[in-house]
Amino acid sequence: MPAKARNNPRQIRVQSCGCKLCTDRFRPGEPFTRKDCTGPWQSRYRDPSGRQRAKTFAGKNAKAKAEAFLDKTRDQVRTGSFVDLDRGQVTLTEWRKQWQESLTLAENTAETTASVWLNHVQPHFGSWPLVSIGHLDVEIWIAKLSRVVGRGTIEKAYQMLDQMLRVALRDRRIAHNPCEGVKLPPAPPKHPDDLLPPTYDQLAAIRANMPEHYHPMLIFAEETGLRWGELVGLRLCHVDFKRSLVQVRETVIQVRGKVQRKAYPKTDAGCRSVPLSARAARALKGHLAAHPASIGRSAVESGMHPEELVFRSPRAGSKTRVRTFSGVLGRSNFWRLWTKAAEDAGVARKVINPKTKRAEMWPHEHDIRHAFTSRLHANGVPEADAQKILGHKRGGKVTWLYTHAREDAVARVREALDADASKLVS
Structure with missing residues (x-):
């Protein structure tokens, strides 16, 4: 030495x-x-x-x-x-290229991440050296974003910057993470009525105004609580009428306008078995009698194979439609039909989403899943069982996100107060 x-x-x-x-x-x-x-x-x-x-x-x-x-x-x-501040002189844009190589993202997640970077992070911090980004700089950036976008977008942009700087900290390029301690603006709370899912009577009214082709699918969704991608990506080989269950093994995602199969729905907990109720089985058997599906079991890597899908687009026979969407129901087209049906049924109303600050129509088709979960809760299904059926990793999420007070809660409290009113002094 x-x-x-x-x-x-x-x-x-x-x-x-x-x-x-x-x-x-x-x-x-x-x-x-x-x-x-x-x-x-x-x-x-x-x-x-x-x-x-x-x-x-x-x-x-x-x-x-x-x-x-x-x-x-x-x-x-x-x-x-030891922290090498000289290595921290690299700009955030240059650092992102290195940081991205360490990530393993699904294609739809990668598409969202790229959009958040190009629209919200790169325009502000892209040319900044890592060591020059301070805590106050991040807070000023968050304040500027809050004036133009909703909290959901702010959260995604902040999480991306935070993750990039946390890796830079572990890589000994910066002495501290300036995102630590930054508080995001709170989202304005929604009115409790806007959080309630539609009742099954309201869902029936909407379904009555939808084209008949979609009726079995909507009933099936009401009885299983499947997510949209799981519902339109369901294959006949995963339906077991003898054991009265549906195996959720894959989903459908859309990346850059192209529909793709994905082997694992959302999380590992997404791979699950869902009970097939008698009502769901009747609806499904009737649908398959009119629109048969192949019992074949193709590999995810082999493509869409629309002939295996249980719920296909009504225009699946069109060559143009098959080439563009591979026979899969388009969510945007379905959403237009759903919104019109809700309006015709007198159920729809506009709700301001506090995260995006945009006016949205209630109910959304995803609210069918909320209604299903509230139904499980109302019928005393244990939270752990509901968690398994819904495909959630955390059971607590079932309670605070998907279970809602019964619609007649206000009426029941009023009745209780009126019954007790005689004991009070006027």
Whole structure:
């Protein structure tokens, strides 16, 4: 092991200085004009990889600063807390390219991530070096976003920046994560009535105004609570009439306008078995009698195979339709029919989404799943069982997100108060 240098830190000779050592080096033979040298002091050290590094200090107390830096840096290297701020000079745009290589994302998630980066993170921080982003800078950025987009978008943009900087922190490029402690603006709460799912009577009224082709699918959704991608991606080979259950093994996603099969729905908990009620079985058998499906079991990698789908587009026979959507029901087209049917049934109303600040029509087709879950809760199904049927990892989410107070809660409380009113003094 080489001996430790005794002249560390050392003073650097400069041409502008008139001391004896600097004069002898740059102007040999000339008389020196000052006693003390004005040259900067340089500290040399080795980073954790063994690479020789140096940092120079100039001005007042430069020697003391160089010595303090050297002691601190050596201690950081020994304890493993060393941060290479020079590596943190890379811009956020350059860092994202490296950070992205470490991710394994589903195609639809990657598409969303790219959109959030291009529209909200890159325009503000893209050209900033990592080490120059401060806590106040992040808070100012969040405040600007809150004036133009909803909380849901702000949350996604903030999470992306936070994840990128957390990796930079672990990679010893920055000394701290400026996103720590940043508070996002709270979303305005929804009115409790806007959180209630539609009743089954309301769903029946909407269904009555939908084209008959969709009736069995809507009844099936009311009885199983499947997500949209699981519903339109259901294959006959995954329906077991003998055991009265449906196996959820895959889903359908849309990436850049193209419909694709995906082997694992949302999370590992998405792969599950859902009971097939008598009402769902009757609706499904009637639908298959009019629109037969192949019992074949193709691999996900082999393509869509629309002939295996239980619920196909009514235009699945059209060559153009099959080529564009592979026979899969288009969500946007279905949503237009659903909204019109809800309006014709007198059920629809506009609701402001506090996360997006946009007016949305209630109920949404996803609210069928909410209604199904509330039905399980109202009938005393344990939370753990509901969690398994819905395909959730966390059982608590079933309670706070999907179970809602019964629609007649206000009436029941009023009746209780009226019954007790005779005991009170007027």
